[in-house]
Amino acid sequence: MDNPNFKSGFVALIGRPNVGKSTLLNYVVGQKVAIMSNVAQTTRNKIQGIYTTDEAQIVFIDTPGVHKPQTKLGDFMERSTLSALDEVDAVLYVVAADEKRGPGDNFIMERLKQVQKPIYLVVNKIDKVHPNKLPAIVKQFEDGTVKLADVVPVSALNGNNVNALINKLVDQLPNGPQYYPSDQISDHPERFVIAEMIREKVFMLTRQEVPHSVAVDVMSVKRQDDETVHINANIIVERPGQKGIIIGKKGQMLKQIGTMARKDIEHLLGDRVYLQLWVKVVPGWRDKSAMLKDYGYRSNDY
Numbered sequence: 675m676d677n678p679n680f681k682s683g684f685v686a687l688i689g690r691p692n693v694g695k696s697t698l699l700n701y702v703v704g705q706k707v708a709i710m711s712n713v714a715q716t717t718r719n720k721i722q723g724i725y726t727t728d729e730a731q732i733v734f735i736d737t738p739g740v741h742k743p744q745t746k747l748g749d750f751m752e753r754s755t756l757s758a759l760d761e762v763d764a765v766l767y768v769v770a771a772d773e774k775r776g777p778g779d780n781f782i783m784e785r786l787k788q789v790q791k792p793i794y795l796v797v798n799k800i801d802k803v804h805p806n807k808l809p810a811i812v813k814q815f816e817d818g819t820v821k822l823a824d825v826v827p828v829s830a831l832n833g834n835n836v837n838a839l840i841n842k843l844v845d846q847l848p849n850g851p852q853y854y855p856s857d858q859i860s861d862h863p864e865r866f867v868i869a870e871m872i873r874e875k876v877f878m879l880t881r882q883e884v885p886h887s888v889a890v891d892v893m894s895v896k897r898q899d900d901e902t903v904h905i906n907a908n909i910i911v912e913r914p915g916q917k918g919i920i921i922g923k924k925g926q927m928l929k930q931i932g933t934m935a936r937k938d939i940e941h942l943l944g945d946r947v948y949l950q951l952w953v954k955v956v957p958g959w960r961d962k963s964a965m966l967k968d969y970g971y972r973s974n975d976y
């Protein structure tokens with residue numbers, strides 16, 4: 675079906691940690707693709723969510739929270755965020771209505787000055803503030819340094835005004851092809867999404883105790899004739915103490931991580947899943963560039 679008026683394009687989601695970028699993406703795409711957590715900076719990779727209708731396709735790039743790099747991983751994350759901004763058709767700069775403009779925002783605004791593409795200021799979490807507070811919040815970002823195409827208040831959590839945001843985006847996208855099939859929501863391989871689901875459970879269940887130095891390496895995904903899927907994965911940490919926390923007393927924590935992750939993966943794949951998890955200590959993996967590649971952090975994935 676060739677529609678000469680079909681619109682398509684790539685849209686970057688940027689914003690400091692915890693403002694709700696993943697929640698917004700998940701609401702729009704309608705399925706859980708990006709890792710969600712209360713712990714800041716959990717979105718390490720550029721995860722694409724794909725929104726497709728009969729009229730348009732928007733490919734979202736969910737960039738990591740912009741922050742000052744301290745390790746090679748941080749450095750890598752920053753580079754992928756910036757390169758994403760040059761390739762897209764529009765930028766959604768997400769801020770939280772219940773937080774003041776801070777150093778993280780100044781850092782982002784500085785970078786946005788150089789961006790030529792339309793920038794939408796998305797004021798998220800409007801459910802948390804009184805509507806008469808909104809103008810003052812918006813004003814903090816209308817300081818004359820960054821040209822904003824529009825300001826759109828939303829609540830990603832309950833979907834309030836998100837459709838209006840999508841309509842505005844689609845309106846200004848160029849005519850173009852449908853890049854991905856309509857049933858595709860992410861262009862990452864199954865393994866990546868599986869790893870993200872496991873990593874999300876580690877964060878959820880261990881919270882303060884295990885820092886962000888956790889990677890998940892999905893070693894094998896085997897589909898058997900009886901329609902079951904057998905998955906083996908390593909949870910990689912930097913220190914033996916972290917290994918202990920993830921395994922827990924009598925292995926209880928690891929068991930819980932495994933059960934919760936398995937349920938999500940079953941939902942994703944639609945098949946019965948057998949998940950085997952191991953915890954491996956690899957000291958200083960965050961600073962070893964070569965290993966970043968092994969654990970799936972590639973800057974030229976697409």
Ligand SMILES: Nc1nc2c(ncn2[C@@H]2O[C@H](COP(=O)(O)OP(=O)(O)OP(=O)(O)O)[C@@H](O)[C@H]2O)c(=O)[nH]1
Nearest residue numbers: 692693694695696697715716717739799829830831
């Ligand atoms: N009340 C309210 N909470 C929200 C809204 N959107 C997101 N949240 C919550 O804010 C927290 C952070 O949301 P995420 O979507 O993980 O934020 P993020 O910007 O992707 O965070 P990073 O991955 O760290 O960059 C979660 O607890 C969400 O449930 C919203 O519209 N209203």
